[in-house]
Amino acid sequence: MVSACASATSAATDATLPTASLSTSSGTTDGTWAIVPMGHANVPFNIFWQVFFRSSDGSSWTLVTPRGVADNGGLVMTSGAEDPVTVGFLPNQNLLFSPLALTSDEGSTWVPGAIPDALASEPDALAGSAGGDSYALVTAGGGGVLVATSPDPTTWRTLVSRRALARTPAGLTCGIGRLTAVTVDSSGAPLIATTCHHKGVVGVFAEHDGRWVLVGPHVPGASTGDVLRLVDSGSAVSSLLAFDTGGRTTIVAAWSGDGTGRWTRSPALVIGSSDHSVSTATGENGEFLVAAPAPDGAMRLWALAGPAAPWRELRAPPAGTKTVVAGPNGEVDALSVNGSRLTDWVLTTASGPWTPRQTITAPIVYGSSN
């Protein structure tokens, strides 16, 4: 199972490094989740982010956006390896903290929760462990990671702040920029990703014996880099790294069995200029999709089947594509948006045509957020 993302991002960025879009999808044993921005793309109050779910034994998507909070600021979601699946609402207008919604029944019902601070605008700002712990990347105080260890998703404590992490020997080696992701490894321990200002260092941190240490992959000759994605699929930790190579972005994927041991690297993929948002996708078995805008405005899409596989460029997705998803049997879905209408396009072979499979109209109430 592969997940992917496309479209807009609101994340702050370092220098010329690209940023990861908030439009994501993720696979679980039960099915696939997708987050898609819909509505009027040029009017922030009228962009409404939607959550769709497709069960593993079905071929159609269902709109399951949690109710109760305006989501114009964007949504982030746990990567889906563990129950419950948690959706976080990003700060928006006068709302400065982040409500949560948790589901254990594929979005049929949601339980509310909240983080007392603002979630970071990163696709992997939320993570959950099999033990029930939840982790959240927040922006308060210059950034930090909160943890909720109780079943109550409203009581949080600080795991580590960005400043504290930056003062550690590992943080000094990295030259921490911003926090970009949090996940948990197979042992349930948190991993934190950051940008690094120092060349050749990949900012992935783990706590060993009360000390934070660098555990990211080594990339010889690399320049300053960004961890675009860091997700745990249950069997491995997958990361997607971006490096600025003279004004161009080079993407490298890396996988580790437990996130702290040896990393396997993919070939490098040069995708062009660095000053744009890079849409990414991760899969249950270490697959990746990367989508980036071409100079002519069209979107280019690359797929990586896993460790030791080469990058493959797929046929450009249809216009209006916001989120891409790897479906079963090697299929890729492109979820395109036209106002309130979402169309699911399917690509069955790399060079084959995209064919429409499903259309859903979201009952968006325009103007309801201002």
Added chain:
Amino acid sequence: MSRGFQGGHSVVVTAFETTLRHQFLIVLLIAVAVMVVWNVSRTSRRGRAVTAGPADASGPGQPRVEPLARRVLRIGFGLLWVFDGFLQTQSSMPLGVAPGVLQPSASSSPGWVQHVVNVGVTLWGNHPVSAAAAAVWIPIGVGLLLLVAPRGRLSRYGGAIGVGWGLVVWVFGEGFGGVFGHGSSWALGTPGAVVFYIVARALIALPERAWETPKLGRGIVSALGAYFVGMALLQAWPGRGFWQGHGHGAAVTGTLAGMVREMARTPQPGFLSSWVGSFASFDAAHGWGVNLFLVIALAAVGVGLASGRPGPVRWAVIGAVVIGLADWVLVQDLGFLGGVGTDPNSMLPLVLVCVGGYLALVRLPAPSPARSAMEPALAVSLGGWWGRLTPTYRLRALAAVGATAVVLFGAAPMAFASINPHADPILAQAFDGTPSVTDTPAPPFALVDQHNRPVSLASLRGKTVALTFLDPVCTSDCPLIAQEFRQADGVLGPAAKNVVFIAIVANPIYRAVAYMNDFDRQEGLTHVSNWLYLTGSVKQLQTIWNAYGAEVYTVPAGSMVAHADIAFVIDGHGRTRVIMGEDQNPGATPQSSFSDLLADQIRSVLSS
């Protein structure tokens, strides 16, 4: 959920018109008082004349002939000020000036200019009726003062007052006339009409001796010459968009062509529309040629004026009048048509200053024999000075005092309003309607507060309750309403000790105490001792929402929970006394407008 300003426009307009009507009556009273004093003094003078014989017409009260240049400036600008004042009576002024005039005036200027102008925008936005009324009476008063006080210190002081008001308008109203912005140009009004008003008023404020030699006139035309040459250079400067129109496949509309095209679209009489439209087409097609003509004309006028010699100056003034009036009609579109025009723009005052400068150069008055004859109003001893003034001069002196009273009368409410950081409650009424006064039993409730303590309406007997419904995860109105409640608490001062501010959760999903505490932290309400945020079961809440008409319901597809923005003031006996709408349109309702209105209503309930 939000109606915006349009919905409440009529409330503010009505208040503005009512204010103007009341103030007009006061101005009439001032005029009547002037006439009464004049009549009494005339009667008294006649009585003395019977006893002492005719007054000495050649005494110090007899005014000499005013220098022609000064008279032209005084009467011309006096009429312009009065006309400006009448333009300010347009009903669109209270709500239209800040977004339609003040903000655009600085839109292309640097940040610091916008910051300065924003002071004026905020002031006007918070007190639209007071500001708009002041903008009517101050220029009318200043204009009348110019027209009725031809001589003496009153006239000169009037000039100084006009300079002060002109500077206020130039800085806060015109954003320094756009001189710091991109695209500034003589044709478009740089450096702002008010600069010429200020110059004229400063000239009128000069001692009359200054008008007796050509030195003043030479200085005026020389300065104007430098101005015109500078404007010619600015107009010719490449890369500012003035050399292009829109023809011949040009991708970008030229600065001047764009302005003319915009002007041609404003509402105006048919004949004028035809002229401006034709010129817009001509300029779009021949932008380069039009600009070349303009550069040459400005430079020629400037050189002629700068020469300081009567001959060239005469022709330069004629040229300035011709191109100025042409620009006024074809580019500036008379300045006041369409939109919220507040004055006839820069060309008329510029032409007046040019003519005044020329007359000051060539039409000199006879030298004055003595200071007392030149400034009769206050230069004579108090004992007999009034009796030695001619009846006409006495009337003019009294009228000048009356005009000064009109200026002060216009300025005073604005001055008081400017020190009040809270917006006028009229704005809240404009959005939400006038509060409904009632006297009915308030629906009871028994819930828990943000500290999980039980609270019921019955337990609050003896306290006045300000009640509303807030969604703790609302993204737009609720945080603003909470701030208005907090500020109302501050506005009430010591009286707030008898008041409890209550919000009942308006979200059936996010209704736990934890979210209310997150909301309180977000809004700085944690330490407000008389603030209660109440919640309960969905069933309890639903009953209360229905009883109070709060209409809470969830909306699909990423929308926030919908609920009515409504507030109640409940007295100490548990009776609803006031029902208020509280629609907070982000960015449109100035802060604290509703809080003052709410505090007023609470005070009235407390005192009843």
